[in-house]
Amino acid sequence: MSSVRKALESLYKGTCTVKAWESVKDPVTKISTQKEVLKFENQPCKLSHEKQVSATNTVGPAVLSQTTKLFIAPELEIPAGSKITVSQNGKTTEFSRSGEPAVYTDHQEIMLELFKGYA
Template sequence: MVSKSRKAIELLYRDKCTIVEYKPIKDPVSKRTNNKEVIVLENQPCKLSYKNITSTEEGKVAKLTQTIKLFISPNINIKAGSKLIINNKEYVKSGEPAIYPNHQEVILELFEDKA
């Protein structure tokens, strides 16, 4: 049963997340097994949060870094190496999630194709 506080938090979710994992798939013709992208979850409600942090060192130009945080149901398992597609942008999970009773917080990085 979903708690009232969890329902209240999930009312703030305005984004949709698609989770893609790389799984070994055997080609029926060549009999070779290659990792292919497989969608494991689609249109999961979520919320993205952005935080900009400025740091300076004496005598140097200020450096701006951005932290991207995903808020999503605590029941969702996002495996390491998964690609997340949110608002037509691709991200990867950059660390272990902070899991709370009503939500989880996952730090993301923009996905850069390794090809």
């Protein structure tokens, strides 16, 4: 493990569980049904939040939005549309993956949205 990766992972303060909605074949009936499948559990990670305020020309309050990014090990292949449950700083939140991950040598970054249900 590189020293850069060790330094990055020392910042990981959370853990996450990744689940995906997949077709699963019953071994007895041979019938396939859609089920939630566990991909990874208790993976060290870090959530980063960035709040953005955009002023508009209309009457009313400024619009506030938040960008949430997950930092995690680069070798984990997290399928599109996965449900990612992150526990960090005493809070557990469910997210869905939005967009492709930015994979680097020592980590990957995945933009997240609050989970509202499988697509």
